[in-house]
Amino acid sequence: MMRSKITIHDIARSLKISPSTVSRALNDNPRISESTRQKVKVFAQENDYTPNILASSLRKGRSLKVGIVVPRINRHFFSNVIGEVEEILNETGYNLIICQTLEDYKKEIHNIKTLVNLHVDAIFISLSTGTKNLDHIKELQKSGIHLVMFDRVDESLGIDLVKLDDFMGSFNTVQHLINQGCRNIVHFGGPTHILSYHERQKGYSEALEKNNIQTSLNKINSDTLTKEKGYHAMINLIETNKIPDAIFSASDYSALGAVLACRERNIEIPKDICIAGFANEPFTEFIRPGLTSTDQKPELMGKKVAELFLNKGSNKDQIKSIIKPELIIRESTLKL
Amino acid sequence: MMRSKITIHDIARSLKISPSTVSRALNDNPRISESTRQKVKVFAQENDYTPNILASSLRKGRSLKVGIVVPRINRHFFSNVIGEVEEILNETGYNLIICQTLEDYKKEIHNIKTLVNLHVDAIFISLSTGTKNLDHIKELQKSGIHLVMFDRVDESLGIDLVKLDDFMGSFNTVQHLINQGCRNIVHFGGPTHILSYHERQKGYSEALEKNNIQTSLNKINSDTLTKEKGYHAMINLIETNKIPDAIFSASDYSALGAVLACRERNIEIPKDICIAGFANEPFTEFIRPGLTSTDQKPELMGKKVAELFLNKGSNKDQIKSIIKPELIIRESTLKL
DNA sequence: ATGAAAGCGCTAACAT
DNA sequence: ATGTTAGCGCTTTCAT
Numbered sequence: 121m122m123r124s125k126i127t128i129h130d131i132a133r134s135l136k137i138s139p140s141t142v143s144r145a146l147n148d149n150p151r152i153s154e155s156t157r158q159k160v161k162v163f164a165q166e167n168d169y170t171p172n173i174l175a176s177s178l179r180k181g182r183s184l185k186v187g188i189v190v191p192r193i194n195r196h197f198f199s200n201v202i203g204e205v206e207e208i209l210n211e212t213g214y215n216l217i218i219c220q221t222l223e224d225y226k227k228e229i230h231n232i233k234t235l236v237n238l239h240v241d242a243i244f245i246s247l248s249t250g251t252k253n254l255d256h257i258k259e260l261q262k263s264g265i266h267l268v269m270f271d272r273v274d275e276s277l278g279i280d281l282v283k284l285d286d287f288m289g290s291f292n293t294v295q296h297l298i299n300q301g302c303r304n305i306v307h308f309g310g311p312t313h314i315l316s317y318h319e320r321q322k323g324y325s326e327a328l329e330k331n332n333i334q335t336s337l338n339k340i341n342s343d344t345l346t347k348e349k350g351y352h353a354m355i356n357l358i359e360t361n362k363i364p365d366a367i368f369s370a371s372d373y374s375a376l377g378a379v380l381a382c383r384e385r386n387i388e389i390p391k392d393i394c395i396a397g398f399a400n401e402p403f404t405e406f407i408r409p410g411l412t413s414t415d416q417k418p419e420l421m422g423k424k425v426a427e428l429f430l431n432k433g434s435n436k437d438q439i440k441s442i443i444k445p446e447l448i449i450r451e452s453t454l455k456l
Numbered sequence: 457m458m459r460s461k462i463t464i465h466d467i468a469r470s471l472k473i474s475p476s477t478v479s480r481a482l483n484d485n486p487r488i489s490e491s492t493r494q495k496v497k498v499f500a501q502e503n504d505y506t507p508n509i510l511a512s513s514l515r516k517g518r519s520l521k522v523g524i525v526v527p528r529i530n531r532h533f534f535s536n537v538i539g540e541v542e543e544i545l546n547e548t549g550y551n552l553i554i555c556q557t558l559e560d561y562k563k564e565i566h567n568i569k570t571l572v573n574l575h576v577d578a579i580f581i582s583l584s585t586g587t588k589n590l591d592h593i594k595e596l597q598k599s600g601i602h603l604v605m606f607d608r609v610d611e612s613l614g615i616d617l618v619k620l621d622d623f624m625g626s627f628n629t630v631q632h633l634i635n636q637g638c639r640n641i642v643h644f645g646g647p648t649h650i651l652s653y654h655e656r657q658k659g660y661s662e663a664l665e666k667n668n669i670q671t672s673l674n675k676i677n678s679d680t681l682t683k684e685k686g687y688h689a690m691i692n693l694i695e696t697n698k699i700p701d702a703i704f705s706a707s708d709y710s711a712l713g714a715v716l717a718c719r720e721r722n723i724e725i726p727k728d729i730c731i732a733g734f735a736n737e738p739f740t741e742f743i744r745p746g747l748t749s750t751d752q753k754p755e756l757m758g759k760k761v762a763e764l765f766l767n768k769g770s771n772k773d774q775i776k777s778i779i780k781p782e783l784i785i786r787e788s789t790l791k792l
Numbered sequence: 793a794t795g796a797a798a799g800c801g802c803t804a805a806c807a808t
Numbered sequence: 809a810t811g812t813t814a815g816c817g818c819t820t821t822c823a824t
Contacts, residue, residue, distance in 0.1 A: 127800095127801055127802085128801070128802070129801080129802095137810075137811085138810065138811045138812075139801090139802080139803095139811095140802095140803075140804080140810075140811065140812080140813095141809085141810055141811075143801095143802065143803060144803090144804095144809095144810085151809060151810085152809065152810080153809060153810090156809080170569075170572070170573060171573075171801085171802080172575075172800085172801050172802070173573050173575070173802095174510055174513050174514045174519070174574075174800085174801080174802090175514055175800070175801035175802040175803090175816090176801075176802050176803075177510050177802090177816095178508070178510045178511055178800090178801085178802075178816050178817070178818090179802045179803045179804085179815080179816050180802080180803065180804095180816085181816075183510070185574075193529050193530075193535050193538065193539075193554070194529075194530060194532060194535030194536070196530060199528075199529050199535070200530070202529065203529075203530075203556065203558075206556070210566070215553070215570055215574065217551075217554075218529070218553075218554040220539070220542070222539075230546070233506075234551055236506070237506060237507075237509050238509060238521075238551065239508075239509070376742060379742075380742060383744070402739070403739040403742070403743075406712060406715075406716060406739070406743060407739075407742060407743055407744070408719070408743070408744050463816095463817055463818085464818070465817080465818095473794075473795085474795045474796075475795090475817090475818080475819095476794075476795065476796080476797095476818095476819075476820075477793085477794055477795075479817095479818065479819060480793095480794085480819090483819085487793060487794085488793070488794080489793060489794090492793080492794085507818080508816085508817050508818070509818095510816085510817080510818090511800090511816070511817035511818040511819090512817075512818050512819075513800095513818090514800050514801070514802090514816090514817085514818075515799080515800050515817080515819045515820085516800085516818085516819065516820095517800075
């Protein structure tokens with residue numbers, strides 16, 4: 121555990137062989153005799169030799185490090201993606217460096233610069249909402265660092281990606297609301313320059329259309345993703361006497377805000393209004409009433425992301441992995 | 457943003473000076489003339505020079521990287537400590553590498569090995585519950601890597617630490633419950649080999665004693681920190697007809713489990729029973745009834761941890777920074 | 793104020 | 809199967 125003190129030169133000297141032989145033995149180079157390999161490995165083990173990764177990375181140009189950039193690590197979805205990625209990468213000798221952008225474009229650029237600087241072999245990124253310009257990603261593409269986008273992706277860049285079928289998740293939720301008898305459904309959405317939110321909005325609209333329910337732009341609140349914004353949007357609906365019979369929110373947090381507003385104004389869920397969120401955050405399960413939401417399969421997504429990197433090989437084609445969401449129905453939308 | 461291509465040698469050649477001069481200019485070595493310094497910096501800027509951190513770390517023996525090891529990154533408390541630490545370190549040019557142990561002793565050892573391998577300059581660690589033997593920490597102490605423990609600390613090792621006054625947090629909560637008229641208070645605690653849980657249990661016992669309430673060991677459930685365990689412990693109390701008038705839990709999650717059990721069995725909170733948790737997880741605010749809890753000041757703790765590292769200097773004495781908790785009183789304990 | 797040279801620890805072409 | 813040598817890009821004595 122000591123800060124690595126002994127080097128391959130020390131081993132070489134003790135064993136009266138050359139450093140390169142030691143290096144090769146340690147790296148299981150087939151051109152080294154079994155006996156030498158054993159001798160070296162045993163000696164290394166006994167003397168607590170640990171390779172200097174810095175030196176090896178400098179020389180090899182690869183670092184066995186992977187960076188992951190997410191909007192926030194304390195979101196259930198992201199922390200579970202990260203957990204899964206970390207587990208798989210550790211098994212294969214890679215280390216994961218986690219960065220958060222806090223939805224800030226500048227911080228995203230800074231994080232990427234840092235990772236490039238650390239000579240990571242790959243970067244897994246989920247774009248921040250503040251990111252409207254993708255030049256930094258395009259530059260990154262040229263750098264030779266393996267790139268995988270996930271969840272908040274851009275499909276046009278030709279970069280391998282893993283994403284949820286957000287359209288399906290959204291469509292199914294709205295269809296469920298309609299099945300419960302809701303007709304006047306308001307959408308709390310996110311900025312549509314983010315593909316996920318665009319698709320969720322589209323799923324909402326198409327589900328309504330398919331059921332011959334008139335859609336209306338003033339039923340769509342974009343940029344309503346936080347608890348505070350959801351709360352205020354709901355209060356606004358109440359105070360302008362436009363209470364709908366359902367809210368479909370693209371975020372559990374803004375759905376929560378709506379729930380809190382309803383509690384405050386004594387509007388009963390699901391009797392007076394149905395509310396559905398998105399992401400299946402843990403709290404959706406234990407608030408009262410339980411909040412209907414869509415599970416985004418974070419572990420599966422993490423697995424796919426890691427595998428996309430590990431199995432890439434020389435395949436040059438863009439790979440898009442689309443994950444099927446699961447609608448978790450709870451009391452907040454159960455009228456029947 | 458390109459993977460750094462140009463080196464100080466390229467700059468030196470272009471400017472017809474030596475690499476060492478370039479290095480010095482870039483590092484603001486005072487022995488370089490202002491004009492050369494400017495020339496070098498401008499050229500570097502214009503040509504997107506980025507230093508190779510690997511090479512510089514290898515040479516200097518310091519990496520400008522810091523590792524942080526926590527039980528889980530998706531705990532509100534830890535993710536906020538991490539966020540604060542990251543922010544402060546980034547300002548000073550350091551990068552943070554985040555590892556999680558998932559409360560597993562082996563994973564903790566593995567994480568530390570990894571960080572040592574990466575030649576981090578410092579490790580900030582919060583011990584996992586699975587850690588009962590501290591040999592790996594003692595070894596780490598010898599390594600010369602700057603160490604700071606936080607939250608889940610061991611005070612006997614002489615390592616700088618930042619921790620909550622868990623005794624005070626616990627004592628104040630129980631005193632509050634007593635003030636509300638509760639006399640039969642059950643404690644859901646954690647393993648007492650972890651100092652925090654030991655102190656919380658002590659705070660519980662001493663608050664009772666101070667109020668001349670008889671304490672009893674069978675009112676203490678240790679190893680009851682998760683939602684599931686809290687749920688089962690509460691169900692057990694109900695089914696054995698030993699429903700207390702209050703639960704003080706050392707974890708918000710086990711308090712939540714108790715809340716869920718009460719809901720299921722139609723026991724009213726706070727009318728029939730008061731419940732208080734610990735950590736002030738976000739959900740405590742918006743479940744019904746709101747759950748009384750103790751804020752652990754994660755941002756402040758993160759700040760102290762980072763500062764302990766940045767300001768250490770040559771001071772050899774152990775520094776213990778004890779943070780005052782704040783009791784957040786919500787409906788779950790408001791009988792009066 | 794600047795340059796030359798050595799070396800951090802490792803790997804890999806090129807020998808033998 | 810093993811050794812020699814030359815760096816990866818940077819910092820830092822030691823010169824001048």
